Structures are given as structure tokens and as C-alpha cells.
Amino acid sequence: MATPDTRTQLLDAAERLxxxxxxxxxxxxxxxDLAGANLAAxxxxxxxxxxxxxxxxxxxxxxxxxxxxxxxxxxxxxxxxPPVADLVEAFAGPLFDxxxxxxxxxxxxxxxxxxxxxxxxxxxxxWTGSAENTxxxxxVAAFTRARPDLTQDELWFRIRGILAVAAVDxxxxxxxxxxxxxxxxxxxxxxxxxxxxxxxxxxxxxxxx
Amino acid sequence: MATPDTRTQLLDAAERLxxxxxxxxxxxxxxxDLAGANLAAxxxxxxxxxxxxxxxxxxxxxxxxxxxxxxxxxxxxxxxxPPVADLVEAFAGPLFDxxxxxxxxxxxxxxxxxxxxxxxxxxxxxWTGSAENTxxxxxVAAFTRARPDLTQDELWFRIRGILAVAAVDxxxxxxxxxxxxxxxxxxxxxxxxxxxxxxxxxxxxxxxx
DNA sequence: GTCTATAGAACGATAGAC
DNA sequence: GTCTATCGTTCTATAGAC
Numbered sequence: 360m361a362t363p364d365t366r367t368q369l370l371d372a373a374e375r376l377x378x379x380x381x382x383x384x385x386x387x388x389x390x391x392d393l394a395g396a397n398l399a400a401x402x403x404x405x406x407x408x409x410x411x412x413x414x415x416x417x418x419x420x421x422x423x424x425x426x427x428x429x430x431x432x433x434x435x436x437x438x439x440x441p442p443v444a445d446l447v448e449a450f451a452g453p454l455f456d457x458x459x460x461x462x463x464x465x466x467x468x469x470x471x472x473x474x475x476x477x478x479x480x481x482x483x484x485x486w487t488g489s490a491e492n493t494x495x496x497x498x499v500a501a502f503t504r505a506r507p508d509l510t511q512d513e514l515w516f517r518i519r520g521i522l523a524v525a526a527v528d529x530x531x532x533x534x535x536x537x538x539x540x541x542x543x544x545x546x547x548x549x550x551x552x553x554x555x556x557x558x559x560x561x562x563x564x565x566x567x568x
Numbered sequence: 569m570a571t572p573d574t575r576t577q578l579l580d581a582a583e584r585l586x587x588x589x590x591x592x593x594x595x596x597x598x599x600x601d602l603a604g605a606n607l608a609a610x611x612x613x614x615x616x617x618x619x620x621x622x623x624x625x626x627x628x629x630x631x632x633x634x635x636x637x638x639x640x641x642x643x644x645x646x647x648x649x650p651p652v653a654d655l656v657e658a659f660a661g662p663l664f665d666x667x668x669x670x671x672x673x674x675x676x677x678x679x680x681x682x683x684x685x686x687x688x689x690x691x692x693x694x695w696t697g698s699a700e701n702t703x704x705x706x707x708v709a710a711f712t713r714a715r716p717d718l719t720q721d722e723l724w725f726r727i728r729g730i731l732a733v734a735a736v737d738x739x740x741x742x743x744x745x746x747x748x749x750x751x752x753x754x755x756x757x758x759x760x761x762x763x764x765x766x767x768x769x770x771x772x773x774x775x776x777x
Numbered sequence: 778g779t780c781t782a783t784a785g786a787a788c789g790a791t792a793g794a795c
Numbered sequence: 796g797t798c799t800a801t802c803g804t805t806c807t808a809t810a811g812a813c
Contacts (some may be wrong), residue, residue: 363778379688383593389805397780402808404778409667469687477682477739479588516737516758523736524729530686531728549725552772561766563757574796598790606798611790613796 366404367401368394372417378471381416382412382482409482416475416486419457419468424490426453431497443505444555445522450498454525455547469529476526502558521554573615577603582623587680591691618691624694625684626665628677633699635662640706652714653764657732659707660763663734664756678738685735692702711767718771730763 361370372393376385387401387408394400405411430449434441441449450541455471458465475483495518509517530548572580581603585594596610596617603609614620639658643650650658663681667674684692704727711723718726737755 376726379592381592383686384689386805388805398807399780399809400778410806420742435590469596470688473686476736477679477686478590479679480593503762508785512754513758516755517762518739520733520759520762523732527685527732527736528728533732535725546725550729552769553726553729553766556769557762557766558609562755563761595787597787606790606796606797608791609796617789 365396375413378467411485423453423457424494427448440504447550447555447558451521451525458529465529473530474525489524517558574605582620587676620734622695632662632666633703649713652767656764656767657760660730660734674738681735682739726767
């Protein structure tokens with residue numbers, strides 16, 4: 360395996376450091392040092408630190424979005440109204456699969472996603488493309504067909520819940536000392552069980568006043 | 569209402585800025601400017617920027633923890649084995665109530681919690697006291713009695729899921745444009761419904777291989 | 778494409794006057 | 796308890812040699 364090129368080394372180093380220390384908490388020097396590159400390399404390859412962030416986030420998010428869309432296509436090819444549990448798995452599964460690759464049991468990817476998600480700043484939001492909107496709209500439509508009894512607002516609340524559970528789990532797991540004893544992969548199954556039940560809950564009753 | 573003292577003004581300003589921009593992304597100057605205080609005031613009142621963070625986080629977390637413990641006590645006074653839905657409400661309810669006070673529909677508090685949660689750095693973890701451990705142990709014990717069929721690991725996964733859903737909901741809601749049309753308070757009810765169903769799910773089956 | 782060198786701004790902290 | 800002034804550090808970005 361040849362040494363990756365400088366550009367890739369920078370992306371790898373930045374992905375790791377942004378996840379661990381955040382964007383503001385990571386200096387360009389820390390990135391280039393970890394990548395074994397020169398301080399000026401970030402400017403040359405990406406233009407600026409903020410543009411490097413965008414490239415990092417895109418690289419993390421894109422394969423997940425692609426897989427989520429592909430999973431939905433597979434379900435819809437079999438049936439026009441896939442059951443809730445299948446939709447949950449198609450949506451949440453790729454999140455878990457992505458978090459498994461590479462880093463410490465997925466904690467790094469997961470942490471990066473939580474940071475992106477929780478950060479309202481311009482830099483952290485500038486990566487979004489039309490694929491994310493397509494994804495959201497298509498899943499909302501599919502879940503609406505599966506759960507026509509829910510209001511759009513409550514349905515959307517639940518879809519956000521899926522993302523929350525998937526992303527946060529690994530982060531907290533990794534924060535703990537000592538590390539939990541279980542193997543990493545039950546979490547995917549637990550999450551599907553947990554979320555399928557949550558998505559299948561009857562509508563909340565309007566508050567009796 | 570008299571103007572709060574400088575110390576409180578600094579806490580308020582720091583809480584807001586840390587939530588919006590993160591710890592590294594917030595300068596002491598930005599805090600003192602927003603608080604209408606002098607640059608040196610942070611050093612005088614808190615010793616350092618990191619100690620100010622600790623004070624901010626303690627002030628946010630403590631009343632939530634207190635209310636979560638009080639809610640559990642109330643349930644246990646009525647019955648030694650409270651049902652899952654009641655435990656969920658006692659645990660998640662105070663999170664929602666805290667997120668409702670003061671800031672933009674709770675997004676600020678919520679965002680701060682997500683940031684604390686997602687950040688592994690020493691500064692962000694130094695606030696934890698024994699109350700958080702007590703809280704965790706007591707809820708794990710109560711949920712274990714309600715769901716003796718779940719393994720401890722899967723149970724713990726689910727409890728983390730509660731926190732994830734409660735914290736993340738408001739953050740994402742606030743990131744959206746345009747803002748969702750629903751009033752803020754259905755979210756608490758939706759969350760209880762969502763999470764009670766999730767916590768009530770049967771155990772995941774071991775993977776058939 | 779990689780490097781050195783440095784400009785120019787912002788940072789956290791604190792000494793010392795009031 | 797509040798202020799000014801400033802020290803020493805670190806930051807991002809970039810000009811220009813190779």
C-alpha cells in the first residue's frame with residue numbers, strides 16, 4: 360500500500376483532529392504536523408482551513424447519504440409501501456456502518472457528525488448539497504405512507520430522533536471509562552430495535568386540557 | 569429588576585457564546601464585551617476561561633440533575649417498581665423543561681449540552697460531580713427492575729438514547745430554515761411517546777448467524 | 778508541488794493604578 | 796471590584812525561493 364498523497368493525508372489528519380478538538384480548537388499547524396506535510400500545504404490544496412473543513416465533511420457524509428438513498432431504492436423496488444422497521448434500518452443502518460469503519464469503534468466519525476450537527480456557524484453548514492434535501496424529502500414521503508396517522512411535525516420529530524440515537528451512541532460509549540464490555544456491533548441491532556419501536560408508536564394524543 | 573452583578577452577566581454571556589460558537593471559538597474578549605464587563609473581569613471572577621466554562625456548565629446541569637432525581641424519588645414513593653413510561657418521563661422531562669427556559673426555544677441550552685456531550689477534551693469533562701454518577705446508577709437500577717429481560721448493555725444503550733433524542737431535537741429544530749411551524753411544546757409530549765415506545769421494545773434477538 | 782520566512786491580527790493572562 | 800496597558804504566544808494566510 361503506497362503512502363497516500365498529501366491531499367489525502369491532510370483530509371485524514373483534519374478529519375481526526377476536527378472530530379477530537381473541533382474546528383476552532385484545531386490549528387492548521389496541528390493538521391499539517393499530523394499529516395507530515397508543510398504548513399503551507401493546506402493553503403495550496405484547499406485554499407483555507409474552512410474549505411478544508413468542507414472537504415472533510417463532504418467526504419464523511421456523501422457515502423452515507425448515497426447508501427441511505429440506495430437502501431430506500433431497494434425497498435421501494437420490492438414494495439411501494441415498505442414497513443416502518445425496514446425504513447428505519449435503511450435510514451439508520453448506513454449511519455452505523457459508516458461509524459464502524461476506520462476509527463476507534465466509530466467514535467471519531469460519530470463525534471464529527473455530532474459536532475457538525477450541533478454547530479450553527481456558517482463554516483459548519485456550508486457543506487450541504489442538494490443530496491441531503493433529496494434524502495430528507497424521500498424518507499419523509501416514505502415514512503408518511505407507512506404512518507399516515509402521524510402529523511408531519513411529529514413524523515419529522517421522530518426521524519430526527521433516529522439520527523440522534525445513531526450519532527450519539529458511539530460518542531458516549533467512547534467517553535466512558537472503562538470502555539463498555541460489549542462488542543461494538545450489537546449497537547446496530549439495538550438501535551434498529553429501539554428505533555423501530557419508537558417509530559411504530561401510536562400518535563401522541565393532543566394534550567387533554 | 570436590578571441589573572445582575574458582573575459575575576452573573578459573565579455567566580450569562582459565556583453560556584450563550586459557548587453554546588453558539590463552542591469553547592475554543594469564543595474569546596474572552598467576546599464574553600466580556602457581551603457582558604458589558606472589562607476584559608480582566610473573567611480572570612478576576614473565575615481565574616481563567618476554562619474555569620468560567622466549568623461554572624457555566626455546572627449552572628446549566630445542576631438543576632436538571634436535581635429535578636431528575638426528585639422525579640425518580642416521587643415515583644418510588646408511590647411504587648417500588650414504576651412503569652417504564654413514568655421513568656422515561658421523569659428522566660427526559662427535566663431535560664425538556666430546562667431547554668424551554670430563557671433562550672431561543674431551548675436551542676441554546678440544548679446546543680450547549682450537545683457540545684459538552686460530544687467533546688472529549690479535559691476542559692469539557694472537568695465539571696462532572698458525583699451527582700451525575702448517582703443519577704445514572706439510580707435510573708439504571710429503576711429501569712432494570714422495570715425491564716429485567718434486557719441485558720445491562722442494551723438497557724444502557726436505551727437510556728443513552730433518551731438523552732440523545734431529548735438533546736438533539738431542539739438543536740436541529742433551530743438549525744432549520746424556515747423554523748418549523750409547530751409550537752415548541754408538543755416536542756416534550758412527542759418525545760415521551762417516542763421514547764416510552766422505544767424503551768418498551770422487546771429485547772433485540774441475538775443475531776441468527 | 779513543497780518549502781522557509783514572515784506579515785499582521787487575535788489570543789489568554791496579568792501587573793498595577795484607581 | 797474595575798480598569799488600562801501590555802507581555803508573550805499563537806494563529807491563519809501568503810509571498811516568493813526552489
